[in-house]
Amino acid sequence: MHERIVITGAGVISCLGVGVEEFEGSLYSGASGVKPSELFGEHEITAEIRNFTPQQWLGNKGIRVLDRSARLLCVAVHQALCGSDLRLDDSGQGDPGLGMICGTMFGSLHSITSFDWSGLVEGPNYVNPMEFPNTVINSPAGQAAIKYKLRGINSTVCAGLASGLYALHCGAEFLRFGRARILLAGGMEELCEESVLGFGKSGLISPSGSLRPFGKNRDGTILGEGSALLVLEGEESAAARHAKPWMEISGFGCAHDAQSVSAFRVRAEGATASIQEALASAGIGPEQIGCIVSGASGSRTGDEMEVRALQNVFQDRLGKIVICAPKAAVGETMGASGAICALVAGIALRRQATPPTAGLMDGDTSLLLSKDPQPFDGEYALVTAFGCDGNNTSMVLRRWMQ
Amino acid sequence: MRRVVITGLGVVTPIGSGWRNFWEALLAGKSGIGPVTSFDTSSFPVHIGAEVRDFVPEQYIHRQTPENLGRASQLAVAAALLALQDSEANLARYDRHRVGVSMGTTSGEPLFVERYNNIRKADGLKAIPGEMLPKYPCNVIPSNIAIEFELRGPNLMIPTACAAGNYAIGYGFDLIRAGRADLMLAGGADAFSRIPYMGFARLGAIARERCQPFDKNRQGMVPGEGAAVLVLESLEAAVRREAQVYAEVLGYGLSCDSHHMTAAHPQGDGAVRAMAMAIDESKVGIEDIDYISAHGTGTPTNDRAESIAVRALFGNRAGKVPMSSIKSMLGHTMGAASAIEAVACALALRTGMIPPTINYEEPDPECDLDYVPNQARETHPRVVLNNAYAFGGNNASLCLARYAV
């Protein structure tokens, strides 16, 4: 139960590029994927994946039945396997010890809505049976398992914006309980007309079209999309296959505010408790945190809640800890965001520098934010993922040391 | 690691709500299947379903406005209330940060998608109201339970389709076992929706008249709805507060066929591995299993593959272990199914009775096990296995045992 859970690889696709190298390069250059939309018309501002041509990684065969969510997840799986020497040839029987845990907020919302729409408009006899499997929320994970012969545990988890961190936590627990040898864990979310419309109507999107985490004049978020998966395994498994760990999952904390499914709890009890629990389960104090990778997304109340939670935990030291908010560059990727932030934390720990918070202009001066990379000297990174549905999660990652 | 026990049961099902009504109906072989009333089925080739009728959300939901919740959340909150009342756990005595919720579902709150499309068709996209989206993501189900009872601990939805209930109970079990939570409400919920109904109807998977799992002439499954919540806590805590213990959770197993999105692996590859993992983790042997709650949907392929899988794992013992499908009575309640079946397993362990597979008339040479045809049976099982399989090739088996002081 006490085995150290290490991360030996990652796969990522986002508006900042495909694969860790490209993602890291764009992120540290201060680039942002927040732009007028090509998918939904220029009046919408999104952080979408442009000219998405998954065929270059997935091939042409079998791609027809994969919807956008499944394609995003499959590209992340492909990248993760390639980058970890786990690539299986197509003739292989698959590995019953290799599994996946995918965090998502909506699943394939577009497939679900389109399937229902076709039945409503054309009649139930004319729905396409091939599209029916895509209406279950675990469909992307199931499709990826078929394509890459992942025969071990296969799970999908949903905790709103906290889905990605929950998936990593569940993965670590499964490994500790001996239920799998290697797990691809993280998150995935697609952009679709339904989420763009729904978020727009709900008043959560920035009317000024800018995503300014912790900004004084922030006015909402910008939706993004993508998928990030981390390769999780026990220390022994990594050693046995000579895989070089990159970081380890040291601690996790979660708390629900139990107040509302649509409003942040500005008093931040849950968010504070989740950070405290993450630190406690890592066995460290707040003074040992070298950097913070925040899930702040430009929400007026959400970012306010996050600042309060960080102040509650770090108190006077908060202004001395470097902090970054990657959503400024990748947008609000919902179910994928926690995993993307965890990946950023891993990169930051390795480089000993946080990436820029893209386009930072009017950031909260009580926080050590910057539009440039910020060096730090530390072993531990804190990742936060808080949602307006009351779910709050925090994770402590540690730079790998024997 | 701590031993984990079930100390409260709550169900809202097509054959009755509250475990006493439910259990009485199950042992009597009562069917909850009838003509669909939620929507017009005149353009469908089939017309039956297993709906929860006469459900009055106001009876169960007090801290929130019932009409603000989707139907799956309403069913889930009701099941959670029944389970908490049944457990007699006094929440005031708990650290709320250590009381959590873990739920499973297939479709989450699909009625919001239906409403979205209805509005779009009638009045166009401009008419979509702003408050709809936040109520839709499937994790609102456990969130609404947390809000209703002020539970601040871990809160997760595991939407692994028709195996989701077992996954969610497994996660709750893990949290209690590892000492990360003191009390977990775990289960599953799904609302009756035209979306899966259209899909299963188009696949020709829905039976026209009744659900006959494992029968030679079985025609298919019957979509249903419902919710179940189980209260999980450590044995130590249960003993300390002198709680009634229905059963002990011994372990579970998960696997993936990675074979086909909708069809089971023909040799039951993943199903065998999930059962074997559950038995192994539970530190019991195949010879100890004395009842199997089958996934048993009533489709020709599922029931054949499940029978093959059980035979492959149990060998000569296969035909001697009774295995029934309560979906013959409840229909397929989707993400709630395996949670409802786990409740039935706990009650079988507690009462000594096992529920039947009803509508069983003609044996199928390809399904040659003991399906407990038509009559409940008194067998006093000690260790039982609860099987669940899902789209995406997700398999989950849960192992429960009688708890004797």
Add this chain to the structure above:
Amino acid sequence: MTNQQVTAEEIRNAVRQLVAEITEREPQEVSEKADFIEELGIDSLMAIEILVAVDKKYKIEIPEEEFGKIRNVYDAVEVVQRHLGGAAKAQ
């Protein structure tokens, strides 16, 4: 296009195109007698997809039981023709 004007050749081309799309092949790779299951790898889900598409295109309703007996493009053309009222002329 009315039903009367649909020729067997048109149906054959349409079905081939459909089968090609669903099995991710070029239409010329789908021969008229190639077995749906054995040679083209069409599973039950794909078969229903073909059925729905054909029903939709020709505004007919082929019962599943009948469609289940179809083994290849040749059979499919015949069944579609029959449901169009036998009006289409055989080649």
